[in-house]
Amino acid sequence: MELTAGNLLELFLYSASMWWVIIPAVFIGIIMGxxxxxxxxxxxIMLLPLTLAFxxxxxxxxxxxxxxxxxxxxxxxxILLNIPGTGGAAATTLDGYPMSRKGLASRALALSFVAxxxxxxxxxxxxxxxxxxxxxVGFYIRSVEMVVVMLFGLALIAAIAAQDMIKGLIAGAxxxxxxxxxxxxxxxxxxxxxxxxxxxxGIPLVPALIGLFAISEALIMLEEKSIAAGHSKSVTPSWRxxxxxxxxxFKHWFLIIWTSVLGLVIxxxxxxxxxxxxxxxxxxxxxxxxxxxxxxTGHEQGVxxxxxxxxxxxxxxxxxxxxxxxxxxxxxxxxxxxxxxxxVPFGPRLFMQNPxxxxxxxxxxxxxxxxxxxxxxxxxxxxxxxxxxxNYYMAPTIVAFTLVGAFVPRSFIADLTIAVGFGLIGYVAxxxxxxxxxxxxxxxxxxxxxRSFLLSMRxxxxxxxxxxxSNIGNVLWVLLFAMLLASPVLKLLKKRRSKGDIY
Amino acid sequence: MSEENKPARKxxxxxxxxxxxxxxxAGYYVYSVWDFxxxxxxxxxxxxxxxxxxxxxxxxxxxxxxxxxRAEWEFSSLLGPREGRMGRIGFVALIxxxxxxxxxxGFTLTTFAFLFAxxxxxxxxxxxxxxxFAFVTAISGWLFFIVILGTRFPRGPFENLVTMVVATWN
Numbered sequence: 001m002e003l004t005a006g007n008l009l010e011l012f013l014y015s016a017s018m019w020w021v022i023i024p025a026v027f028i029g030i031i032m033g034x035x036x037x038x039x040x041x042x043x044x045i046m047l048l049p050l051t052l053a054f055x056x057x058x059x060x061x062x063x064x065x066x067x068x069x070x071x072x073x074x075x076x077x078x079i080l081l082n083i084p085g086t087g088g089a090a091a092t093t094l095d096g097y098p099m100s101r102k103g104l105a106s107r108a109l110a111l112s113f114v115a116x117x118x119x120x121x122x123x124x125x126x127x128x129x130x131x132x133x134x135x136x137v138g139f140y141i142r143s144v145e146m147v148v149v150m151l152f153g154l155a156l157i158a159a160i161a162a163q164d165m166i167k168g169l170i171a172g173a174x175x176x177x178x179x180x181x182x183x184x185x186x187x188x189x190x191x192x193x194x195x196x197x198x199x200x201x202g203i204p205l206v207p208a209l210i211g212l213f214a215i216s217e218a219l220i221m222l223e224e225k226s227i228a229a230g231h232s233k234s235v236t237p238s239w240r241x242x243x244x245x246x247x248x249x250f251k252h253w254f255l256i257i258w259t260s261v262l263g264l265v266i267x268x269x270x271x272x273x274x275x276x277x278x279x280x281x282x283x284x285x286x287x288x289x290x291x292x293x294x295x296x297t298g299h300e301q302g303v304x305x306x307x308x309x310x311x312x313x314x315x316x317x318x319x320x321x322x323x324x325x326x327x328x329x330x331x332x333x334x335x336x337x338x339x340x341x342x343x344v345p346f347g348p349r350l351f352m353q354n355p356x357x358x359x360x361x362x363x364x365x366x367x368x369x370x371x372x373x374x375x376x377x378x379x380x381x382x383x384x385x386x387x388x389x390x391n392y393y394m395a396p397t398i399v400a401f402t403l404v405g406a407f408v409p410r411s412f413i414a415d416l417t418i419a420v421g422f423g424l425i426g427y428v429a430x431x432x433x434x435x436x437x438x439x440x441x442x443x444x445x446x447x448x449x450x451r452s453f454l455l456s457m458r459x460x461x462x463x464x465x466x467x468x469x470s471n472i473g474n475v476l477w478v479l480l481f482a483m484l485l486a487s488p489v490l491k492l493l494k495k496r497r498s499k500g501d502i503y
Numbered sequence: 504m505s506e507e508n509k510p511a512r513k514x515x516x517x518x519x520x521x522x523x524x525x526x527x528x529a530g531y532y533v534y535s536v537w538d539f540x541x542x543x544x545x546x547x548x549x550x551x552x553x554x555x556x557x558x559x560x561x562x563x564x565x566x567x568x569x570x571x572x573r574a575e576w577e578f579s580s581l582l583g584p585r586e587g588r589m590g591r592i593g594f595v596a597l598i599x600x601x602x603x604x605x606x607x608x609g610f611t612l613t614t615f616a617f618l619f620a621x622x623x624x625x626x627x628x629x630x631x632x633x634x635x636f637a638f639v640t641a642i643s644g645w646l647f648f649i650v651i652l653g654t655r656f657p658r659g660p661f662e663n664l665v666t667m668v669v670a671t672w673n
Contacts (some may be wrong), residue, residue: 176554
């Protein structure tokens, strides 16, 4: 589809006509984003019965609006209570909370909201124009390249998201192994299913992600009595201050533009995510600041940079999903599962069969940010009260409502047990430093990797050298090994350097 | 070397659980495809080799740490802080009870019982509060998911009773 001004206008009007989905999604996203541990993917998982019941385009608009809003909501408790609502808001605490302690909470909130919304608008507009070129990438990727791309994406997630690279790689490989469960692609004979009939079609993705993210999170939540007990007095900034400070926040327009583009670029890389982007943006803002010594003491730029970057990421993580069918992060993975349920294809097929849906994703994001601009500011005063909700209410509610969500797609009681099984795996993984996102993406990629692997082997007549027969594939192999070797080599160099300092 | 200059001991043990389970599963997976034609075995062997290879690296790293005296073996971190541990174990048992009961008691009653017991185990501290919270949330869930969205959640005495009562109105 040619992206003309007429098409853009049509897309914009169509997305805007979804206001009845976007506005509730924005409110839900902000409220849930403000609750620590409740990232967008957790909320989407909790609302799976709703999204699965909607039409594909409505479900997508709902998820996209909720996703953007939750990133914005994550900054609220980070600023007011020093508790980041999402991982992407962790860097916001560095200067946001000191601002609150100085009595500038309302100003910090205004900075956060303006930076987030402007960043979202800039990056979604930019992506709309770049996406047609990115979508062509899929045409150059065949089964051989696909195997390397998937291994590369998984290794990247393992390398960046996990603290210990070998544990990240094990999590990804474990996910791949679990994803390869079920009937084989050639003879349709079950493998690794323990004789359980419900696993013959492979691991059901919805119960797997409910277990890995929601149930394991609920189990961990119970280790703390409440999220923000004792902070209730500091959570309500004044109306007047909030509105007055919004205008001042626009003065940081240049910082917002370049940190949001930085977030977009980092978001395009599978697994990099908002938390990494926010810290990179914070660091970059400090490096290029005229007053770097003020960072960490309640500096406005220290709030603007991470908030703009983590909202730039929201657009970026959807790019690999739309262009080549590989989710760029946890929320993109959840969206992929919901859209697969609706029979929506990804990669070049999506752009050929349903281009309006592909571009509509990004346009929905753009429109959601406009709605946020209109609806959000008046609410700043009351948003942070949600952080006072006690965990003894939250944890049982999460488990009860997500478990039945696992039942919805296939109506198998066994799927509840599978969700709990994955919940325990997720709990152990979180407790022992294995990244659950790497396991989930492994589970999703397992069958896809296997299909591409078998196809390549069939084409080559069983010769494994086919995986080194393409230029794109070879470049990716080199990058993959360079990335795997870079971390231990850098560690070794750092160790030697520190030893040198001692002697 | 003084105590301060000694390299920090790394906590190991609990982090071997996932690699051990992964290795066992990879072994079982290979066993399950053992009689397949070679064409169908390849992908399974490839994935199993990848997982086992990575796990072996972690096992070797742990062994090296152990023999260098830098490993501190522990498994208790899996259960979280001591405070409230029994409550959390009870909560996990409650989840398993949910799985057993939901097919017979249906969504609404099971959710009510689960939320009531779960909030008490979580530390709500008041039977009245727990009952009100469980009642309001379970009924809201029933209204939203079953009545409004029409999702096919497991049905039990409550859902059947409501259906029967509604049927008598027509």
